[in-house]
Amino acid sequence: xxxxxxxxxxxxxxxxxxxxxxxxxxxxxxxxxxxxxxxxxxxxxxxxxxxxxxxxxxxxxxxxxxxxxxxxxxxxxxxxxxxxxxxxxxxxxxxxxxxxxxxxxxxxxxxxxxxxxxxxxxxxxxxxxxxxxxxxxxxxxxxxxxxxxxxxxxxxxxxxxxxxxxxxxxxxxxxxxx
Numbered sequence: 001x002x003x004x005x006x007x008x009x010x011x012x013x014x015x016x017x018x019x020x021x022x023x024x025x026x027x028x029x030x031x032x033x034x035x036x037x038x039x040x041x042x043x044x045x046x047x048x049x050x051x052x053x054x055x056x057x058x059x060x061x062x063x064x065x066x067x068x069x070x071x072x073x074x075x076x077x078x079x080x081x082x083x084x085x086x087x088x089x090x091x092x093x094x095x096x097x098x099x100x101x102x103x104x105x106x107x108x109x110x111x112x113x114x115x116x117x118x119x120x121x122x123x124x125x126x127x128x129x130x131x132x133x134x135x136x137x138x139x140x141x142x143x144x145x146x147x148x149x150x151x152x153x154x155x156x157x158x159x160x161x162x163x164x165x166x167x168x169x170x171x172x173x174x175x176x177x178x
Contacts, residue, residue, distance in 0.1 A: 001063075001064045001065070001105065002061050002062060002063060002064060002070070002071075002102060002105045002106060002109065003061075003062045003064050003109075004059040004060075004061060004062075004073065004106075004109045004110065004113070005059060005060055005062055006050045006057075006058065006059060006060075007046060007049075007050070007058040007059055007060045007072065007074075008046070008060075009039075009042075009043075009046075011060045011069060012039050012042045014060075014069050014093070015037065015042065015072055015091075015093070016036070016037045016038070016039075016042075017093075018072075018091060018093035019035070019036070019037045021035070022035040022155075023155055025037060026153060026155055026160075027128060027131070028089060028090075028091050029089065030088075030153070031153065032045075033045075045058065046058055049074075053080070054078070055076065055077060055078045055079070056074060056075070056076040056077075056078065057074065057075045057076075057078070057113065058072075058074045058089070059072070059073050059074065059075075059109075059110070060072055061073060061092075061102070061106055061109075063094075063097065068094065069093075069094075070092060070093065070094040070097050070102060071090075071091050071092045071093050071094065071097075071102060071106060072089055072090070072091045072093060073087065073088075073089060073090050073091070073106050073107075073109075073110050074087070074088050074089040075087060075088075075110055075113060075114055075123075076088050076089075078118065078120075080118075082121075083119070083120045083121035083122065083169075084120060084121060084122040084123070084124070085114055085118070085120055085122075085123050085124075086123070086124050086125060086126075087107070087110055087114075087123060087124070087125040088125065088126075090103070090106065090107075090125075090134070092106070103133075103134070103137040104137055104140060104141060107137060107138065107141040108141060110123075111123060111141065111142075111167065111172055115169050115172045115173075120169065121168065121169045122166055122167075122168050122169070123166060123167050123172075124146075124164065124165065124166040125138065125143065125164075125165050125166070126149075126162045126163065126164055126165075127162070127163050127165065128153075128160045128161070128162060128163070129148070129160075129161045129162065129163050130160070135163060135165075138165050139165075141167070141175075142167045142171050142172060142174075142175045143165040143166060143167045144165060144166060144167065144171075145163060145164070145165055146164045146165060146166055147163075147164040148161060148162075148163055148164070149161060149162040149163075149164065
């Protein structure tokens with residue numbers, strides 16, 4: 001079991017250690033961050049987050065049994081007027097817990113916050129089309145594929161395409177109450 005707790009300055013070094021390559025940085029952080037990840041970039045990232053009425057909530061993922069930080073996830077672009085938000089920065093950083101259902105727990109945790117605490121109507125995310133384990137995780141959690149954005153990000157000499165997915169409040173309630 002996991003628990004989502006606010007990401008803080010004391011968590012910076014752990015996250016920096018997990019981001020080992022420019023390609024992984026691009027996959028995790030998109031064009032917002034530059035490799036190598038630095039404290040200054042993370043300061044900017046959390047500057048206006050995790051406050052009342054913030055448009056971004058940023059979490060570290062804690063393993064309840066060990067107390068270790070095993071991952072990272074955020075809920076950004078929170079729009080309280082239109083009742084929507086976007087899941088991002090999803091990372092299971094501790095390689096020893098990958099493949100054990102942690103991703104599914106992380107997504108359910110962030111959706112609990114989005115739908116049950118913030119009372120949102122729609123949550124979206126983007127995932128690169130080659131990340132089949134993540135796509136399967138999101139579909140299992142109830143996300144629906146909405147669109148395909150071709151060649152959205154340049155990585156060296158190649159382009160990566162993005163799959164857009166979302167889940168609506170009523171779909172979340174059906175899954176949660178099943």
